[in-house]
Amino acid sequence: xxxxxxxxxxxxxxxxxxxxxxxxxxxxxxxxxxxxxVITVAxxxxxxxxxxxxxxxxxxxxxxxxxALVLFFAVLTAQFFAIMRDPTPEMRAGSxxxxxxxxxxxxxxxxxATLAATNPDWFSQPLDKSSAIYFTVxxxxxxxxxDITAVSESARWVVTAQMVLDxxxxxxxxxxxxxxxxAGRARQARRAPGADQAPEQNDPTS
Numbered sequence: 337x338x339x340x341x342x343x344x345x346x347x348x349x350x351x352x353x354x355x356x357x358x359x360x361x362x363x364x365x366x367x368x369x370x371x372x373x374v375i376t377v378a379x380x381x382x383x384x385x386x387x388x389x390x391x392x393x394x395x396x397x398x399x400x401x402x403x404a405l406v407l408f409f410a411v412l413t414a415q416f417f418a419i420m421r422d423p424t425p426e427m428r429a430g431s432x433x434x435x436x437x438x439x440x441x442x443x444x445x446x447x448x449a450t451l452a453a454t455n456p457d458w459f460s461q462p463l464d465k466s467s468a469i470y471f472t473v474x475x476x477x478x479x480x481x482x483d484i485t486a487v488s489e490s491a492r493w494v495v496t497a498q499m500v501l502d503x504x505x506x507x508x509x510x511x512x513x514x515x516x517x518x519a520g521r522a523r524q525a526r527r528a529p530g531a532d533q534a535p536e537q538n539d540p541t542s
Contacts, residue, residue, distance in 0.1 A: 365424045373431040377438050384442045389449040389465065400450075401494065404443045405501070411439055440505060441476065444498045445469045451491055458488040476502050 392400065415432035422428035445468040452463035461484055463471065471484045475498055486492045 365427055369424065369427040369431045373434050376431075376435050380435075380438055380442055384446060384465065387446065389446060389453040392446070392450045401447060401497065404447065405497075408436075408439060408443060412436055436505070437476075440501065441469065441472050444475075444494075445472045447494060448472060448491075451494065455488065455491075458486065458491040460485045460487055472498070475499060478502075 412432075415435065419425045419428045419432060445465065448459075448471055449463055449465045449468040452459050452468070456462055459471075461467075463484070467484065474481055474484075475495060486495045
């Protein structure tokens with residue numbers, strides 16, 4: 337029992353949970369994660385603003401969508417392992433959620449803007465990159481105002497793919513990130529000084 341208590345104490349001293357951080361430590365941890373999140377989101381938005389949808393118009397629609405989804409899940413995988421290595425995995429999980437949602441919105445917004453640039457009649461009204469973000473967010477929020485709708489079968493399939501991915505995001509992504517945070521906390525506990533030391537046994541012959 338004493339050995340287990342020693343391991344728990346060593347783990348907590350090596351990487352305290354958020355509730356045990358001092359206010360100053362908590363502010364520094366939050367600032368570090370917030371700055372990383374802001375920079376990442378800013379870079380994603382900048383890339384979205386600079387890319388011309390007409391430059392992406394060439395090629396197969398299905399192949400482009402599959403590539404975008406593979407990129408999305410690759411980013412999520414990288415975030416998962418980053419959470420496990422972070423000293424405050426709970427905060428990093430929240431940051432990863434922000435990045436994932438931003439990437440999902442921009443990815444589908446660019447897809448809709450590209451489709452509208454090459455096939456204007458696929459939607460009920462013309463879409464630029466700003467209105468494409470609006471359309472994507474209404475789908476993500478299941479609002480469905482109806483002012484912009486997918487008219488063609490191909491556009492509706494893309495919207496359906498986003499709906500399915502949105503459901504996956506809501507149901508599974510939060511759980512996955514929480515799992516990563518817990519795994520990171522457990523990993524830090526195992527690597528804490530003294531965590532692998534066996535408890536001392538009293539020699540009955542002494």
